[in-house]
Amino acid sequence: MSQIKTSVSMYSLQDSYARHRLDLEGVLQFVKDVGAQGVELISDQMITGTPFPSDATVTRWRDALDRSGLAPVCNDIFINSTIYKNRELRVAEQVDLLKRELDVSKRLGFDLVRLVSNTRADVTEAALPYAEQIGMAMALEIHAGMSFQGGLTSEWIRMMRRVQSENLGIVVDFGIFCDRHPRVSTDYFRSIGVTPEVADAVERIYVENGDTMRAFASGDGFGDVSFPPELTALFRSDLDAEFAFFSTGYESTPLDVLDEYFPYIRHFHGKFYEMLEDGTEYSIDYPAILTRLNALGYDGYISSEYEGNRFTPVDQPIHDHEQVRRHQAMLAAHLNDGK
Amino acid sequence: MFDGYVFTDGSARNVVENGEVTGFQVETLITYYRGIPLSMVHDIELVVDGADVPRDELVISPDGEDWFTLAEAETVTTYRWEYGDPLYVRWLHAGGVPAGEHEVTLRLKIRVAYIPVPFGGERTRLVAV
Structure with missing residues (x-):
């Protein structure tokens, strides 16, 4: 037991x-x-x-x-x-x-x-x-x-x-x-207007790297992240960067x-x-x-x-x-x- | 993520004191998952029919009795805004808003422990006064 x-x-x-x-x-x-x-x-x-x-x-x-x-x-x-x-x-x-x-x-x-x-x-x-x-x-x-x-x-x-x-x-x-990556988070951010290509890219980067934290964050939770250029090229608003950062949680x-x-x-x-x-x-x-x-x-x-x-x-x-x-x-x- | 807690439905009203309309008031729940000292309210913005309410005409209260300007609230550490309780946000404005329908936006930011970026939320409602 x-x-x-x-x-x-x-x-x-x-x-x-x-x-x-x-x-x-x-x-x-x-x-x-x-x-x-x-x-x-x-x-x-x-x-x-x-x-x-x-x-x-x-x-x-x-x-x-x-x-x-x-x-x-x-x-x-x-x-x-x-x-x-x-x-x-x-x-x-x-x-x-x-x-x-x-x-x-x-x-x-x-x-x-x-x-x-x-x-x-x-x-x-x-x-x-x-x-x-x-x-x-x-x-x-x-x-x-x-x-x-x-x-x-x-x-x-x-x-x-x-x-x-x-x-x-x-x-x-x-x-x-x-x-x-929790899909309920992705779905929520999609519902408030995240760029669909950004949502797809974050999901893909999570799969390719195991997670996105190791792909672009410091691990301090403080927002000092460096997103790859192929991701930032898709950003259309602050919300896109917020979602990408949030995925490092x-x-x-x-x-x-x-x-x-x-x-x-x-x-x-x-x-x-x-x-x-x-x-x-x-x-x-x-x-x-x-x-x-x-x-x-x-x-x-x-x-x-x-x-x-x-x-x-x-x-x-x-x-x-x-x-x-x-x-x-x-x-x-x-x-x-x-x- | 916490937008659903901002600007309680049905809370917008003109404030009547001693027979005079002295202001306009809304209520909100917290954009967080715990109660905080009032000093951790980082900022509040109220927009009525597209016009920003001047910051120094806003007062807030965690109990509906004692009121603080946003500048005063910065040092108010012994009053708590409890989780699940409304914060009252009042625009000190003689006459309040005219009778009828208004578009009102409430924006709220609070500081959280150890995270330098404030949490926030906002909500716009069409309200009938």
Whole structure:
């Protein structure tokens, strides 16, 4: 039997929450009903007043969590380093914000936080003694477009390897395992007027190079890209360049990185863009990933993280419930692959 | 990608205070997936019938009670614009807009953590006032 457990990131249900189809309790009940054992929160998204929610808000969350029986797997936090328009926060200021996020995560019942990609190594290291003191682990998200080759990510990983703390690790997002460019993204950009020849060329370059990140981006997620002349020759508007850049937010990374980084992996984001009716994900080969994770003996969680929501054309319904249901069913069906 | 959250349908109206029409107001959800301090609202533009509303005539509020000019909002770090809650965008303009149909565009940009390029969205609606 596989030791892998499944959770759902509440990120998946953001549209249902924003448009009041589900409230906080409803989201948790839905996650329970689709068969997950755990739940992942974005406290900035659904806990009002974060990072200083009222006691009543925290009690409401913890009561709903207890009633659901779901395990609190991970809280996704952010350091608002851009809180002022005229400057970026200095390291000491960012450390203070990070400590607040650790505090609120603890109050909400978590012992693991996900640090967003490009969180600074020095900020994390400075907050580590506090994290150790209150019993929180901090794991950097390895996200496509800003993954292992990115400047800030590789600096963070060097810090993690040097420090060797139980309270540091990584969260790997499956968006780094996109064998195919998500067609829902291409379709969305076509619907808002991307030049069809540009859409075709980006799809073709993705296939020819494995992904477009390695074909024309730095891996820092900062937009400093160099597009090949045969692509720029097709550009007719800023939207074309935006789409081409956006395509670098997916990577096709060999699964061997799972072996290499296994001792540091605390959690996975089971990213998905489009669950098909046949129970497969359009871009990501889940059975291959689950087979590898079972071979490695992974015994943590994989969170369903639906990101097709943002590629739904304006005013069309977002089928987040159906997509999450299919994704959890797929995970359940393949959980023992390779065992 | 977040355009669908911009400019809530049915939210455009003239503002009446003490029996006087003092302005015109719309509401919007955030072009992001989490709540932020109000200071991270990078810019807002309102266009009414093809004319840009002067930036210093716009005020915003995360609760409908306390209002800030866009310049003031740059330092407002203790008020949060919660995810799923509307931001109220008001044009301080005596008399508001005349009764009838108007073409109104709302553009919104917010800063996000660690990404130097602001996220944004825009939406144009024909509204009856």
